[in-house]
Amino acid sequence: xxxxxxxxxxxxxxxxxxxxxxRRKVPLWLYNIGLELRYIFxxxxxxxxxxPSIRYSDGSWINRGTTADLKRIQAFLLEQxxxxxxxxxxxxxSSLYRLLKNRVSRFVGVTIVQDELDYAQQQxxxxxxxxxxxxLSNKYTGDIALLGKGFDYIVDNxxxxxxxxxxxxxxxxxxxxxxxxxxxxxLVGFLGLGYFDMGFGLTxxxxxxxxxxxxxxxxxxxxxxxxxxx
Numbered sequence: 001x002x003x004x005x006x007x008x009x010x011x012x013x014x015x016x017x018x019x020x021x022x023r024r025k026v027p028l029w030l031y032n033i034g035l036e037l038r039y040i041f042x043x044x045x046x047x048x049x050x051x052p053s054i055r056y057s058d059g060s061w062i063n064r065g066t067t068a069d070l071k072r073i074q075a076f077l078l079e080q081x082x083x084x085x086x087x088x089x090x091x092x093x094s095s096l097y098r099l100l101k102n103r104v105s106r107f108v109g110v111t112i113v114q115d116e117l118d119y120a121q122q123q124x125x126x127x128x129x130x131x132x133x134x135x136l137s138n139k140y141t142g143d144i145a146l147l148g149k150g151f152d153y154i155v156d157n158x159x160x161x162x163x164x165x166x167x168x169x170x171x172x173x174x175x176x177x178x179x180x181x182x183x184x185x186x187l188v189g190f191l192g193l194g195y196f197d198m199g200f201g202l203t204x205x206x207x208x209x210x211x212x213x214x215x216x217x218x219x220x221x222x223x224x225x226x227x228x229x230x
Contacts, residue, residue: 002050003138003164005112008057008198023194032203035194042200045167052140052164055198060115061092069157069189069224074099076187076223077153087148087179089139089156094120096155097132108147110137112162140168142175149179158192159207163199173214177229186216186227193225 023031046052066074074096077086083105088096091109097120100107111117111134120134128134137144139156140163154176163169176186194201202210204220207227211218216227 003052003054003141005138006053006055007059008055009059031194032205035201035203036206038196039166039200039202039206042163043165046165049167052138052168054112054138054140054162054164056112056162058162058197060113060119061090062094062115062119064093066093066095067157067189067191069192070096070155072223073155073157073187073189076221077155078103080152084152085148085150085181087151087154089154090158091116091120091134094123094134097124097134101127101131106133106148106151107131108133108135108151110135110139110144110147112136112138140164140172142171144172145175145178150181151179152181152184154180154184154186156186157189158195158197159186159188160202161192161196161199166200169199170210170214173210173216173227176227177215180229182229184229187223188225188227190220190224 077100082103084103085106086100086104088107088109091097091111094116097107097109114136117134117136120132121128124132133147135147137147160169180186193207194203207225208218211227215230217230219226
């Protein structure tokens with residue numbers, strides 16, 4: 001499925017930045033009210049369902065440090081058995097592949113940022129396209145299922161943060177479920193669940209409701225949230 005991508009320069013006083021500062025100063029229940037309101041009034045569907053329209057202002061992550069959320073997820077994955085199949089939504093600075101490249105049987109990642117794909121190519125020219133499958137692709141479509149199935153883990157730290165609409169977010173949940181092994185799991189960051197760029201953040205309650213609607217359970221672990229096929 002094709003998609004359109006509009007990129008914006010991150011502004012000092014954007015809604016995202018202001019909300020991020022507020023998040024650190026207000027009670028969780030109050031922040032969650034804001035998340036619920038944003039979700040409720042967020043577009044239900046893209047104008048053209050056959051061509052999702054992504055709006056993105058986070059820019060490239062190749063020169064940024066790995067987030068605290070992803071560090072916790074990485075630590076969790078290092079404790080798991082070797083030979084896993086891992087899918088990552090948003091490869092960023094490729095820190096996850098760098099950490100797991102000698103421990104996984106298959107690693108597939110997607111990004112909508114060309115710089116991140118170019119960086120992966122520069123760092124691992126021999127592996128890219130082989131051991132490291134990285135693609136320029138929009139995760140909010142069913143097309144990502146073409147990149148593989150039978151994954152032990154799908155790492156999607158900021159699961160709804162860049163969503164174009166509520167419909168395509170739910171399409172992604174259905175697709176993720178088909179891509180997982182029966183005992184697999186989607187890993188979502190504690191902060192990432194409620195973070196948003198041009199998309200929306202989610203409360204635990206809202207995520208649990210949406211997960212159940214799409215045949216997934218939602219639980220909080222020590223390192224991250226887990227979405228698992230029911």
